[in-house]
Amino acid sequence: MKIAVVQFPGSNCDQDCLRALTDGLRVSAEYLWHKETSVSGFDAIVLPGGFSYGDYLRCGAIARFSPIMRVIVRAANDGMPVIGICNGFQILCEAGLLPGALIRNQSLHFVCQPVWLRVETEETPFTAKLDKERPLWMPVAHGEGSYFAEPATLAALESKRQVVFRYVDESGRRTRESNPNGSMLNIAGICNEARNVVGMMPHPDRAWDRRLGSEDGKLLFESLVETLESAVTL
Amino acid sequence: MMGALMKVHVIVMPKQSVLDPQGVAVRNALRDYGLDTIESVRVGKFLELEFRTPPGEIKLEELCRDLLSNPVIEDYKIQYHAGAESKQ
Numbered sequence: 001m002k003i004a005v006v007q008f009p010g011s012n013c014d015q016d017c018l019r020a021l022t023d024g025l026r027v028s029a030e031y032l033w034h035k036e037t038s039v040s041g042f043d044a045i046v047l048p049g050g051f052s053y054g055d056y057l058r059c060g061a062i063a064r065f066s067p068i069m070r071v072i073v074r075a076a077n078d079g080m081p082v083i084g085i086c087n088g089f090q091i092l093c094e095a096g097l098l099p100g101a102l103i104r105n106q107s108l109h110f111v112c113q114p115v116w117l118r119v120e121t122e123e124t125p126f127t128a129k130l131d132k133e134r135p136l137w138m139p140v141a142h143g144e145g146s147y148f149a150e151p152a153t154l155a156a157l158e159s160k161r162q163v164v165f166r167y168v169d170e171s172g173r174r175t176r177e178s179n180p181n182g183s184m185l186n187i188a189g190i191c192n193e194a195r196n197v198v199g200m201m202p203h204p205d206r207a208w209d210r211r212l213g214s215e216d217g218k219l220l221f222e223s224l225v226e227t228l229e230s231a232v233t234l
Numbered sequence: 235m236m237g238a239l240m241k242v243h244v245i246v247m248p249k250q251s252v253l254d255p256q257g258v259a260v261r262n263a264l265r266d267y268g269l270d271t272i273e274s275v276r277v278g279k280f281l282e283l284e285f286r287t288p289p290g291e292i293k294l295e296e297l298c299r300d301l302l303s304n305p306v307i308e309d310y311k312i313q314y315h316a317g318a319e320s321k322q
Binding site: 058093104108148 | 248251252253255256259301302304306307
């Protein structure tokens with residue numbers, strides 16, 4: 001099993017993601033440069049956070065046209081697990097792999113703080129091991145993380161259970177105060193209809209070791225590894 | 235000396251249904267400035283493209299949709315300036 005961590009010019013959470021996998025989970029993971037044109041040999045893809053291409057034009061807009069994204073779109077449509085974290089989520093939306101868009105935080109402030117997340121579905125490769133009853137604690141760090149979609153899109157996301165994470169308070173309640181950026185319906189993460197592509201603004205890659213203040217993020221990567229392992233044995 | 239360049243302006247604006255917190259902040263600043271008749275401000279982008287050979291209208295619409303704007307949150311408008319300035 002080998003997991004790819006994509007590097008765009010301007011990625012800055014690539015090392016966090018790689019270390020979460022190699023040091024936190026002891027699984028094989030390698031960087032994949034944005035100029036590459038193949039994902040063969042990899043079983044899953046991580047699009048890390050950062051400011052790909054300087055966030056010029058719109059966050060993720062230019063990364064979407066990089067050579068690696070063309071093959072990732074194909075691989076995702078063929079069912080390969082793909083997770084986009086922060087800037088990675090923005091790229092997945094720009095690439096059309098996930099619906100909606102991430103716009104400027106309602107407060108206009110860059111938010112850098114820990115948040116509580118409620119797990120809304122275990123039915124993705126990245127949430128299979130998670131407990132819907134226990135909120136997760138991990139940081140967000142973004143200026144453009146306010147999730148926006150038209151009402152029809154939001155209704156479809158809800159009815160098809162594609163909302164994966166929501167900002168909540170410590171007891172798991174969805175409140176206005178627990179929403180750090182003005183995201184519609186407190187949405188922090190979503191998946192595609194096929195459920196193999198997940199995007200989220202919070203950073204599991206910054207919460208996989210007690211020394212980082214939380215180990216909750218590790219559960220997402222463990223879910224992925226378990227899903228991949230069970231797929232191999234099937 | 236290059237030939238005449240075709241200039242195209244693209245204006246990208248947040249859709250009406252999208253909250254524009256930047257516009258709200260600028261409006262509030264204008265009120266603080268003393269302009270109490272200001273009702274609303276929306277902040278968009280203005281892009282100036284110059285072509286040696288202009289692409290077709292369909293191609294231009296395509297690149298506005300695919301790259302220069304995000305149709306989920308933005309609208310765009312194309313303004314043509316045929317046979318504009320030439321550049322040294």
